Amino acid sequence: GAVVSQHPSWVICKSGTSVKIECRSLDFQATTMFWYRQFPKQSLMLMATSNEGSKATYEQGVEKDKFLINHASLTLSTLTVTSAHPEDSSFYICSVGGRDLYEQYFGPGTRLTVT
């Protein structure tokens, strides 16, 4: 399966600032990546589908202007949380769609804390 990394693993930022999270597919060219959000003791909620070379597809209720996604290459997708607020504090996880269409490979996640 694909090896997926995320950077940073943990970030603290002040309210009103922006923070960028990177998701890299280390050994697999990923045309499709996914961004999830997970609140403590809750399930993963899909935020958006990131397609290489095209605009991301956002799930209902997710503000595309607040959560900017860029998938400029087959190995890198970035999620930028703009003008972060404390309620944006969460665990952000990316995944890569596998070759066989049935499996997603997940990154280790990034914990964002907005103070």
Added chain:
Amino acid sequence: AQRVTQPEKLLSVFKGAPVELKCNYSYSGSPELFWYVQYSRQRLQLLLRHISRESIKGFTADLNKGETSFHLKKPFAQEEDSAMYYCAIKVDSSYKLIFGSGTRLLVRP
């Protein structure tokens, strides 16, 4: 709308006991279902998928379309099975997954 329901937040069993983690889904199309597992301090990983009909780490899951269920079972639980288990359904022709709320399995010695 597609939905995955895992009614139990926590399931606690003793080592060697049988375990069943429940999962029910609602989907109008032909479902593709998965179980993902997250061990402590590790990333989410695929445990098994219904189309492969295989047993992974002693776990099996059968898709019951009549009951719209995909329960995960293991006849004899081990302490190392303690983890968060998420049932998920794949929707349409993309990779998009809808996850259940998860069940924490705790296997006591």
